[in-house]
Amino acid sequence: MDILVIGGSVFVGRALAETALARGHSVTTFNRGRTGTDVPGTENVRGDRTDKDDLARLAEGRTWDAVVDVCGFSPRVVGDAVRALDGHADTYAFISSISAYPDWPGARVDENSPRFPCPPDAEAGDGSYGALKAGCERAVETGFGGRVLVVQPGLILGPHENVGRLPWWLRRMAASGRVLAPGAPDRPMQVIDVRDLAAFVLDAVEAGKTGRYLAGGTPDNTTVGEFLGACVQAAGSDAELVWVDDQFLLDHDVAPWTELPLWAPLTDDLAGVWLSDSAKAAAEGMTCRPVPETVADTWAWYEAAGLPAELPSYATHAGSQGIDPDKERRILAAWDAR
Template sequence: MDILVIGGSVFLGRTIVEEAMARGHAVTTFNRGRTGTDVPGAAVVHGDREDKADLERLAAAGPWDAVIDVCGFTPRVVGDSVRALNGRASSYTFISSISAYEDWPAARVDEHSPRFACAPDADETDGGYGILKAGCERAVESEFEGRVLVLQPGLILGPYENVGRLPWWLRRIAAGGKVLAPGDPDRPMQLVDARDIAVFTLDRIEAGAEGRYLVGGEAANTTMGQWLADCRAATGSDAELVWVDDDFLLEREVSPWTELPLWAPPTDDMAGVWLSDSSKAAEDGFRCRPVRETVADTWAWLKAAGLPQTLPSYRGHAGTQGIDAEKEERLLAEWEARHAAP
């Protein structure tokens, strides 16, 4: 197959390109050439999807059997891309997000759950990330004149991760010492490897599939305690995990999800964060590798080349992953003083 990937130089997009090429497909990538390096062996068209002339130049480089859009964030912009590529490909796959569902992360969601009511021509000022992702989905669904496939990943980890969640934990635990471990070590999680999403995406495209799939991963495929133990095993660290209660951290205004990446205390607004239902995708072949494999492979990638110490901008959230070292030390001292023997 001839496949066009819009994006394709970082994280999930790069993983999809590598998987497609490993299967023998011819791949063209379209991106600005600013965020990451292009995958060797792929044909490359550099340009800006917000520039009409660049889109026309891209369309002229076709046709393709399939388009995979990995970096659409604004409905109006995605709609322009779709219209430019109509007639130049048989199918259009849009990589969206579980955040497109208005009930997530407060409640369990599946493909029948309501999406945010965002128009397919909305602009970036018309909502936040999840709201706009829902609008992007509608832009593809309403504008593309061919087969439409929408994939909605949950929390993605794995090599090439540019958000910095798992890389932060790996680096912190590798540094050793006492590590603030948040909440309940037995709390179930639901994580998914970018490589497994890439495999399922290509499988569905090759099968000529249409429709929407939520790909949040297997329910309870690890726990917070097991995941951090996997980080310690992968790095060979002798770090001591000090488990600190949710309430203690919340009372001290520690930010869930960012200061302690993937810490999701059981508050009402996060009650469904690890409960998404990927059964439809599983019935059609979606499979997830063990989380420990994801952790080990991400550490190997970090050691080999990996993420820089200072993250580049990622959707306006650069450098926000991970707690300040002095704050962590202060919280641990307070926690241990509270629980010291009289």
């Protein structure tokens, strides 16, 4: 197949390009050449997706079997790409997010859950991250004349992660000492390796599938304890995990999800964070490797790349990751003295 990846140099797009090449497909990437290096073996077209002239130049005289769009955040901008590429590809696959559902993360969701009512021509500032993702989905669904595939991942981990959640934990474990471990070690999580996500997307494209698929990974495919333990092991650390309960952390103003990345306390607004229903995707071939393998491979990439102590964040909604070391020490001392 001839596949066009809009993006293709960072995290999800990179995994898609690498996986497609490994399967023998021809891959063209379209990006500005600013946020990452292109995968060797891909054809690279430089351009800005917000520039209609660049989109027209990309499409002129070209056709592909499929477009995979991994970096759409503005419905209007996604709609421009859809219109430029309509008739130039058989399938348009849009990588969206579970955040397109307003009930998540407060409740379990599936593909039949209501999405945010964001229109397909909304601008970047017209709503939250999740609402805009829903609008981007509609821009593809209403604007592309061929097959439309929408894949909605949950929490994605793996090599080349550019948000910094798993890399922060790995860096923290490598620093050793007593580590603030949030909640309970037996609390289940649901994550997907970026390479397994790429494989599922390409399987669906190759099979000509259409519609929406939640792709959050296998339910309960790890626990907080296994995840953090795998980080300790991968980093070759003697770090000591000190488990501190949710309420104590909340009482000490620790921000869920960001100060302790991936920490989701059992509060009403986060009750469904690890409960996305990926049964449809699983029934049609989505598989997930063991999470300790993802953790080990991410550490191997991180070390080989010689990355700095702080990772840049290219995802505008992600924010900074990690707790201040002094604050961590103060909370541990208060926990000891409780």
